[in-house]
Amino acid sequence: MQKTLDQEINEIQTEEYLINMGPQHPSTHGVLYLELNLSGETVVDCMPHIGYLHRGIEKLAESRTYTQIIPFTDRLDYIASMNNNLGYCLAVEKLMGIEICERAQYIRVIIAELNRIASHLLAIGTFAQDLGAFATPLFYCLREREKIIEIFDEICGNRLTYNYIRIGGVQFDLPRGIDKKIKNFIGYMGSKINDYENLLSVNAIFLARTKNIGVLSKEAALNYGVTGPSLRASGVKWDLRRDFSYLVYDKLQFDIPVYNNGDSWDRYKIRLDEIVQSLRIIEQAVAALPEGDPTVKVGRMIKPPAGEVYVSTENPRGELGFYIVSDGSLYPYRLKIRAPSFANLAVLPALVKGLKVADVVCILGSLDIVMGEIDR
Amino acid sequence: MQPDNNISVIPKEKLLEVVKNLQSEGFEALHCLTAQDKKESIELVYIFQSLKKHRIFTLKVGLALDGLEIETLSRLYKAADWLEREVFDLFGVKFINHPDLRRILNPEDWKGFPLRKDYTHPDIVAKPKF
Numbered sequence: 001m002q003k004t005l006d007q008e009i010n011e012i013q014t015e016e017y018l019i020n021m022g023p024q025h026p027s028t029h030g031v032l033y034l035e036l037n038l039s040g041e042t043v044v045d046c047m048p049h050i051g052y053l054h055r056g057i058e059k060l061a062e063s064r065t066y067t068q069i070i071p072f073t074d075r076l077d078y079i080a081s082m083n084n085n086l087g088y089c090l091a092v093e094k095l096m097g098i099e100i101c102e103r104a105q106y107i108r109v110i111i112a113e114l115n116r117i118a119s120h121l122l123a124i125g126t127f128a129q130d131l132g133a134f135a136t137p138l139f140y141c142l143r144e145r146e147k148i149i150e151i152f153d154e155i156c157g158n159r160l161t162y163n164y165i166r167i168g169g170v171q172f173d174l175p176r177g178i179d180k181k182i183k184n185f186i187g188y189m190g191s192k193i194n195d196y197e198n199l200l201s202v203n204a205i206f207l208a209r210t211k212n213i214g215v216l217s218k219e220a221a222l223n224y225g226v227t228g229p230s231l232r233a234s235g236v237k238w239d240l241r242r243d244f245s246y247l248v249y250d251k252l253q254f255d256i257p258v259y260n261n262g263d264s265w266d267r268y269k270i271r272l273d274e275i276v277q278s279l280r281i282i283e284q285a286v287a288a289l290p291e292g293d294p295t296v297k298v299g300r301m302i303k304p305p306a307g308e309v310y311v312s313t314e315n316p317r318g319e320l321g322f323y324i325v326s327d328g329s330l331y332p333y334r335l336k337i338r339a340p341s342f343a344n345l346a347v348l349p350a351l352v353k354g355l356k357v358a359d360v361v362c363i364l365g366s367l368d369i370v371m372g373e374i375d376r
Numbered sequence: 377m378q379p380d381n382n383i384s385v386i387p388k389e390k391l392l393e394v395v396k397n398l399q400s401e402g403f404e405a406l407h408c409l410t411a412q413d414k415k416e417s418i419e420l421v422y423i424f425q426s427l428k429k430h431r432i433f434t435l436k437v438g439l440a441l442d443g444l445e446i447e448t449l450s451r452l453y454k455a456a457d458w459l460e461r462e463v464f465d466l467f468g469v470k471f472i473n474h475p476d477l478r479r480i481l482n483p484e485d486w487k488g489f490p491l492r493k494d495y496t497h498p499d500i501v502a503k504p505k506f
Binding site for chain 2 (some may be wrong): 056220236338343
């Protein structure tokens with residue numbers, strides 16, 4: 001007997017199937033492998049596999065002197081190397097109990113904030129690229145980022161891994177005339193913010209792809225240990241530059257942008273707002289830059305007293321913490337790196353469940369992870 | 377900079393109880409979990425952060441080498457899931473009742489626990505003498 005169409009439709013079986021996203025996938029921002037369990041186009045389960053970039057930096061550090069570890073920190077979050085240098089050097093300085101001169105502190109603030117802008121620019125550019133805004137926003141962002149890299153190139157001679165901030169100061173004093181270039185950049189970047197607002201913030205496609213996608217609640221964000229812009233986009237006003245202030249941030253005026261929805265849109269917008277605040281910080285720091293010699297005075301063979309220290313600083317991606325145990329020798333006994341992206345990625349499976357495959361790309365882009373510091 | 381934090385050392389049986397108290401006192405986040413090899417024992421270091429109180433709190437638990445097992449915190453803090461997998465991977469500490477205890481950074485078939493002091497591998501060279 002012939003079946004009716006209705007009967008045939010009722011007999012159709014559906015089953016979940018599995019796709020592999022990565023480890024070589026353009027929108028996973030590095031070597032991340034996501035195992036996605038799909039029902040149709042809907043994500044049922046997501047399992048991230050990490051470790052493809054694991055270089056054992058924590059183990060290597062146990063057989064290097066304190067100064068030799070600084071280049072390793074460059075290679076953690078390679079988009080924001082200066083901030084990594086800074087976090088590590090602050091931890092060692094706290095362990096040794098040394099104070100650094102005022103000029104070095106201001107230089108560090110300027111450098112760290114410039115690198116934060118560079119990092120956020122890349123985050124916004126690649127995020128827009130992931131959403132299908134092919135090339136234009138990314139090229140705009142890279143154009144602005146290039147100006148920062150040129151400034152860094154002039155200051156320390158490197159474009160990506162700087163190794164500039166040292167234990168007890170910085171490698172070189174600022175070159176003559178750089179303050180004018182930085183001021184020019186502040187004016188230039190300030191005038192470009194509007195371009196981004198016009199290009200992305202009012203773009204109907206961009207809004208449709210990001211609004212209410214991947215909502216991370218305040219409680220979940222804290223419970224998962226999410227930090228940085230992603231936490232502040234969920235409505236938690238927490239920024240280590242203000243809350244556990246370090247360097248000279250307490251002398252500078254800046255606001256902490258907070259958004260309340262915790263969706264991908266908020267995570268994008270908060271980065272744009274933070275660029276504006278960073279520009280404010282740099283402007284004040286350049287104006288207040290005191291005289292002095294910021295270069296290192298402590299020597300390269302450092303033997304901190306036995307003890308342990310935990311210091312975390314506000315990186316572009318969140319709180320980067322260094323836990324150092326010293327036994328009084330030339331080498332650290334144990335160095336633990338608390339990477340912000342590690343916690344920020346762990347929340348991904350909870351965010352993508354029930355959404356479409358294309359939204360996975362969107363959420364991953366909005367979380368702004370860097371595999372270098374996740375795998376270490 | 378973080379204020380000098382309070383460190384407290386507790387036996388492993390009391391961990392869950394102490395952490396539950398901490399959580400109800402307002403420590404919303406398990407900020408960091410790590411361990412260090414103290415030769416005769418392995419010491420776990422839990423760092424909790426309270427945003428309300430502007431404080432961090434460090435909890436230490438010593439584990440004897442013949443009893444490397446401890447209750448998981450993943451039911452209280454979701455962050456513990458990956459952090460405990462990392463400690464398991466690098467130090468070989470077993471977390472009881474963990475939902476998915478596998479290696480996380482190293483491949484599944486990796487031998488040994490790299491961050492222990494007695495770990496050897498042909499690629500690891502001795503420290504230079506100064």
